[in-house]
Each structure stands twice: as C-alpha cells, then as structure tokens.
Amino acid sequence: MKCLELLFPKAESTKTSLILLASRLVFGLTFASHGLDKLQHFSETAAHFPAPFGLSGEVAVGLSIFGELVCGLAFVFGFLTRLTLLPMIFTMIVAFTTVFGGSISAGELPFLYLIIFVLSWFAGAGKFSVDGIIRSKISRDNS
Template identity: 45%
Template sequence: MKKIFFYSQSLFKDIALLVLRASAGLMMATHGWAKLSDFSAKLQSFPDPIGLGPAVSLQLVIFAEFFCALFLAIGFLTRLSLLPLIVTMCVAAFIAHGDDPFAVQEMSLLYLTVFVSLFLLGPGKLSVDGQIKTKKSY
C-alpha cells in the first residue's frame, strides 16, 4: 500500500509539472507568435531596453517567447530553454516596465515566477528530457 501511495505521489508531481510546463510554454508562445507574425510592424515601435537596438531586441524576444517557449512546452532542453525566458521576463518587468504600475508588470512577474520554479524543479518524467534520461539509465 505504501509503495502505491509513493508511486502516485510521484506521478501527480510529474503530471503537475507537465501541466505547468505545457500551459506556460504554450501561452508564452502566443506572445512570441504575435511578434513573429507581425515582425516588420513591431520593429517600428519595439523598445530597446538594454541598448542592443530594436531589431536585435525584437529577435531575442521572439527567440525566447516563441522558440524557447515551445521547447519548454514539450520539455526539450528545458532548463536551457528557461534561461532566455527568465532573462526576457526580468527585462520586461524591471527594465521595460520598471516605472510602470504593478498592474502592468504583473503578467511578466507571474511568468517569471513560473519559469524560475520550473527551472528549480526540472521538467519531470513526462517530458522529452525525462524520456531521454530514462533511456540513458538502461
């Protein structure tokens, strides 16, 4: 009986990580897709919060918000994919919207909290990384 309880507790943790990882990744990817699909129009008004130029800043944000977010959703190179997302959310919350009221910063801070938590917890067994790790352990 004890073994079943611990198995299901571990399974519930992996399911929770899957839900959190996939939902945060897919929701973030919609932000990146909006920027990617309207790149030339966004380029005209995109801010340059860290001094790299609007084009480079926009490209880096698209890389993080779209491509890294999709990797996060499937759990591939999870911790590596989370680094650009964490940096992007820090820049959004503390630099780009640093002088704005909390209501404007709230979304990027919420994503930042989720991304840091996932970075610390890892992707779980129900991910590409988890499956690769399982295959290597045989």
C-alpha cells in the same frame, strides 16, 4: 555526471510529473503565443519595441521571439528544460524591469511568468517530457 543530473533531474512521482506537464503546456503555449504574435507583426513591433542594452528594435524583437516562441515551444515539450528556461527568465526580467519599471501592478504578466519559470527551473520537466525520456535512457545505459 553532475552536469547530466542538472540537465535531466531524476523522475518525480506520476502526480508531480502530471502537474509539471500541465504547467508546461499552459504556460509554454501561452508564452509562445506572444512570440508568434511578435513574429507575425515583426515590422510593426520592431518600430516601437524597447531596445535595452543599446540593441536595435529589430535585434531586440528577434531575441524576444527566440525567448518566447522557440524556447516556449521547447518548454512545452520539456526539451532541455533548464537550459531553455534561461532565455525565458532573462526575457521576463528585461520586460519586467525595463518595460514596466519593476511595477508589479503594471507588469503583472511578466512578473507571473518570471515566477513560474524560476519555479520550473528548480522543479525540472518531470518524467512526461523529452528530458524525462533522455534521463531514463541515460539511467538504463549506466546500469
């Protein structure tokens, strides 16, 4: 049951859930747009993409596309939000530290995404999400 509570936290108030929804829409869609751009220009991006951990440029871009586009869209819908946020957070840590050298002035965007995603991990998706629907179904089934 603890695992289910971690993945599908209890519903918040309507106001809080609306704020979480707005946050997911704004940040999830803008984040996913970065992944879509990388996908559309895969070859050009892979040629100059930083390859941390000894990965090839193609593999690094592929992982970045997964973290940004696939997970970004899952975040928009609030689907397995806490699980989905882990690759997004990792992608922004790598971008912030390896590409921008940990400089907030140079890496402002990945730093802001990182903060938003960490806060979202703690908050959960709210009741206006796929997670919220799953949580209410689990609650009904356990009653």
